[in-house]
Amino acid sequence: MSVINKKCECGKNSIYYKSYEGRAYCKRCLARQIEMNVKKTLRKDGLIKKGDKIAVAVSGGKDSCFLLYIINKIFRNVKGIDFFALCIDEGIKGYRKKSLDAAKKLCKMLDVKYYVVKFDDAFNYTIDKIMKRISDEKSRQKICTYCGVFKRYLINKEARKLNATKVAVGHNLDDEAESVLMNILRGDFNRFLRLGASPILIEDKKFVQRIKPIRNVSSDEIILYNKINKIPFYYQRCPYSYDNVRRDVKNIIDKLEKKYPGTKYQIVRFYDKLKPILLKRVKPNGKMKYCKICKEPTSRDICEACELLEKLKN
Ligand code: FES
Numbered sequence: 001m002s003v004i005n006k007k008c009e010c011g012k013n014s015i016y017y018k019s020y021e022g023r024a025y026c027k028r029c030l031a032r033q034i035e036m037n038v039k040k041t042l043r044k045d046g047l048i049k050k051g052d053k054i055a056v057a058v059s060g061g062k063d064s065c066f067l068l069y070i071i072n073k074i075f076r077n078v079k080g081i082d083f084f085a086l087c088i089d090e091g092i093k094g095y096r097k098k099s100l101d102a103a104k105k106l107c108k109m110l111d112v113k114y115y116v117v118k119f120d121d122a123f124n125y126t127i128d129k130i131m132k133r134i135s136d137e138k139s140r141q142k143i144c145t146y147c148g149v150f151k152r153y154l155i156n157k158e159a160r161k162l163n164a165t166k167v168a169v170g171h172n173l174d175d176e177a178e179s180v181l182m183n184i185l186r187g188d189f190n191r192f193l194r195l196g197a198s199p200i201l202i203e204d205k206k207f208v209q210r211i212k213p214i215r216n217v218s219s220d221e222i223i224l225y226n227k228i229n230k231i232p233f234y235y236q237r238c239p240y241s242y243d244n245v246r247r248d249v250k251n252i253i254d255k256l257e258k259k260y261p262g263t264k265y266q267i268v269r270f271y272d273k274l275k276p277i278l279l280k281r282v283k284p285n286g287k288m289k290y291c292k293i294c295k296e297p298t299s300r301d302i303c304e305a306c307e308l309l310e311k312l313k314n
């Protein structure tokens, strides 16, 4: 992102320069372009249709607040499409309360219904408690795995209980480019196939489809859009975010983007071209089963959440 002297095409002063487009944007044109970007993703991938009830996963961070704001803007007055915010409280002292306050503030501002679900109620564990429970440093570095697995599990279960037909998540362009590269580095072909605006799921009545309406909007653009529209959100990063593969990949991609503007966009476009070709030849692995312990859908005998909970008992 750079501010230049170039004027926006409309003649106004610019606030943002997209170097790979060679185009400067003023506030208004940038906001409009971002909204068009999201609408295009929704349309192209047919993400939201009449009859849908969307659970928007909102953490209070910049991406999910942007997601809720834009969904509200696009669908507020559309008949036959309903949405609400679903917030997860993982129990991280000094952090989650503040971010949830931002999420609630936005919901109230937009007059959107919201639900808060706590790890503690669902699993009898908070992330703080898990951190205390795990003694060795190596496992503590994997706290984000616990958090991610429990969060996905709970979002699916709660969204289903609330009769949602889809769960919208705030993955942006940067996240998507990182995921593409991360799965290549890990050699995780199955997860690689599951990326995209509407990841493939083995259809099941207990699974609520996940969609990523903002996957083509960059992190920089989201920050600007939030500023332009005075969208409340919480800035701090989770205190448990360790150095991990994603962080390294992020640093590499950010460096490349600086040197070769448009890199993130190109990685995601390349993936989008590749995926349909791959899907013609390979069937994604896994058959849907139900966890022997909790009866939630999984491709294994015991779901990941129950497996981690068992581990915590030892
Ligand atoms: Fe889950 Fe930080 S938000 S570990």
Ligand code: ZN
Residues within 6 Å of the ligand: 291, 292, 293, 294, 295, 296, 302, 303, 304, 305, 306, 307
């Ligand atoms: Zn289970």
